[in-house]
Amino acid sequence: MRACRQVVGNRKELRYSGVSTVCRSFPHPGRRFAQPECKLQRESRLGPAFAGTSGGKVLADAPETNVPAEAKNFTLEDLAQRVKERAKASAEVSYTRKLLDKGVPHCAKKFGEEAVEVVLAAVAEDRERVISEAADVLYHLVVVLEARGITVSEVQAELAGRVGQSGLQEKASRPRE
Numbered sequence: 389m390r391a392c393r394q395v396v397g398n399r400k401e402l403r404y405s406g407v408s409t410v411c412r413s414f415p416h417p418g419r420r421f422a423q424p425e426c427k428l429q430r431e432s433r434l435g436p437a438f439a440g441t442s443g444g445k446v447l448a449d450a451p452e453t454n455v456p457a458e459a460k461n462f463t464l465e466d467l468a469q470r471v472k473e474r475a476k477a478s479a480e481v482s483y484t485r486k487l488l489d490k491g492v493p494h495c496a497k498k499f500g501e502e503a504v505e506v507v508l509a510a511v512a513e514d515r516e517r518v519i520s521e522a523a524d525v526l527y528h529l530v531v532v533l534e535a536r537g538i539t540v541s542e543v544q545a546e547l548a549g550r551v552g553q554s555g556l557q558e559k560a561s562r563p564r565e
């Protein structure tokens with residue numbers, strides 16, 4: 389999920405996600421998105437209202453007034469809502485629409501690729517990278533759900549239904565093969 393990204397060698401060095409942002413190549417600690425092309429790319433995805441934010445988090449040197457209301461206390465349901473809204477846009481301006489136009493198998497494949505990236509980051513990369521990849525995978529999961537006509541609320545209800553039983557109990561209750 390990112391508005392700006394640089395590829396250095398075989399590695400993505402700079403990424404935006406609607407939930408989390410990592411800027412590895414930033415030369416000045418404490419200020420992200422100093423590179424002009426990075427900010428421009430990010431604004432092109434999110435619109436000018438997102439200037440001064442980093443994946444919903446306020447940049448240290450950015451005025452609070454630049455933070456769009458929907459980026460505050462941003463939740464998975466908010467992301468799902470945004471995905472649903474952006475699905476109404478054209479594929480020229482929305483990556484979400486572009487994914488959805490390619491159908492469920494493509495959306496599922498992208499989700500799988502992002503999941504593998506989380507796996508690789510979890511075992512070999514730093515915290516920020518894992519967070520960034522996890523944000524990607526959540527976005528792509530939400531797109532898969534949208535493609536299948538499933539709401540995040542339905543998934544939450546499924547999870548809520550499991551609260552009373554530990555995973556070990558559930559596992560033990562399964563019929564043995």
Ligand SMILES: N=c1c2ncn([C@@H]3O[C@H](COP(=O)(O)OP(=O)(O)OP(=O)(O)O)[C@@H](O)[C@H]3O)c2ncn1[C@@H]1O[C@H](COP(=O)(O)O)[C@@H](O)[C@H]1O
Nearest residue numbers: 389390391405406407470474481482483484485523524527
């Ligand atoms: N959170 C995300 C988000 N996370 C990741 N991505 C995109 O997911 C892709 C990650 O896949 P890859 O790393 O494989 O990138 P890629 O090779 O360019 O992908 P493909 O060309 O193969 O599809 C990148 O293009 C990211 O930009 C996201 N795209 C969008 N969002 C959210 O969705 C909203 C709507 O986006 P649009 O539909 O583009 O307006 C945005 O405001 C964000 O909040």
